[in-house]
Amino acid sequence: MPTTHPHAEVLHADALTALPTLTPESVDCVLTDPPYNSGGRTPTERARQSTRGKYVSGSARHTLADFAGDNRDQRSYSYWLALVLAECLRACVPGGSCLVFSDWRQLPATSDALQAAGWTWRGIIVWRKPLNRPLRNGFRxxxxxxxxxxxxPLADRDQPVYLPGLLTGSQPRAGRRHVTEKPVNVMAELVEICPPGGTILDPFTGSGTTGVAAVHAGRSFLGIEVTDHYAEIANARVLHAMQQAPAGNTA
Ligand SMILES: C[S@@+](CC[C@H](N)C(=O)[O-])C[C@H]1O[C@@H](n2cnc3c(N)ncnc32)[C@H](O)[C@@H]1O
Structure with a gap:
């Protein structure tokens, strides 16, 4: 088992520019949270609203910065995501996994993109958010x-893992850094799909939550983020996580 310190890096770039420069089969898994291109009731609302307006509820308005790449209609979203995920497949080792976040609205488009890119679809992990609002006459x-x-085919592992299909975690409230920031505890469960000591690729890094969870778990991390503000935050967070990680933490 490797005993070196995990390596982590965030490239400030567009995913479709940076991914083709990666060496084939140079990462062990992909874990990413793309801009959902969702929110809003109509295609026009989805394309015109700011990301803050779409993804932050009125009662929780805050001053977090908007992010790029969230105004595609559903067809162009599927097409574009398939291009990105095909590049991710090229960069990933055979038998490696790809985990992609989506919401209810974009679930069909995301599964089309995953399969069009050449990944074998294996299942869905549900992320439950305990902090949510009731919907009048409807389902939460x-x-x-x-x-x-x-x-x-999935690669075999020296030490098999049995991972949960239901994860629970709330988006951070105090100290939130990104409009759609994911909880570190949820990412911490997901990074276990990567073999110990392996490298995780996240082409939509945002504020770097995947990277923090990866480094904490002793995995190396390669992130890509196009929005200046968030690339800076992700770099700082990942660097901080690296400074905290004890050398040889490959558990
Ligand atoms: C849903 S957010 C990721 C949030 C992240 N999981 C977190 O916890 O902070 C998606 C991110 O992808 C970035 N993005 C959008 N288009 C991109 C592109 N073409 N290349 C790289 N990053 C992109 C956005 O700027 C945004 O920060």
Missing amino acids: RECEYVLWGSSG
């Missing part, structure tokens, strides 16, 4: 989803 939208694919 209290879950988001993580689609799971693999590059061909």
Whole structure:
């Protein structure tokens, strides 16, 4: 088992520019949370609203910065995401996994993109958010989803893992850094799909939550983030996590 310190890096770039420069089969898994291109009741609302307006409830308005890449209609979203995920497949080892976040609205488009990119669809992990609002005369939208694919047959592991299909965690309230920031505890469960000592790729890094969870778990991390503000935050968070990680933490 490797005993080196995990390596972590965030590239400030567009995913479709940076991914083709990666060496084939140079990462062990992909874990990413793309801009959902969702929110709003109509396609026009989805394309015109700011990301803050779409994804932050009125009662929780705050001053977090908007992010790029969230105004595609559903067809262009599927097409664009398929291009990105195909590049991720090229960069991933055979047998490695790809985990992609989505919401209820974009679930079909995301599964199309995952499969069009060449990943074998393996299942869905449900992320339940305990802090959610009731919907008058309807069902709470209290879950988001993580689609799971693999590059061909799943690789076997020296020490098998048995991972949960339901994760629970709230987006941070105090000290939140990103409009759609994911909870570190949820990411911490997901990074376990990567073999110990392996490298996790996240082409939509945002504020770097995947990177923090990866480094805490002794995995190496390669992130890509196009929005200046968030690339800076992600770099600082990942650096901080590296400084805290004891050398040889590959558990
Ligand atoms: C849903 S957020 C990720 C949030 C992240 N999981 C977190 O916890 O902070 C998606 C991110 O992808 C970035 N993004 C959008 N288009 C991109 C592109 N073409 N290349 C790289 N990053 C992109 C956005 O700027 C945004 O920060």
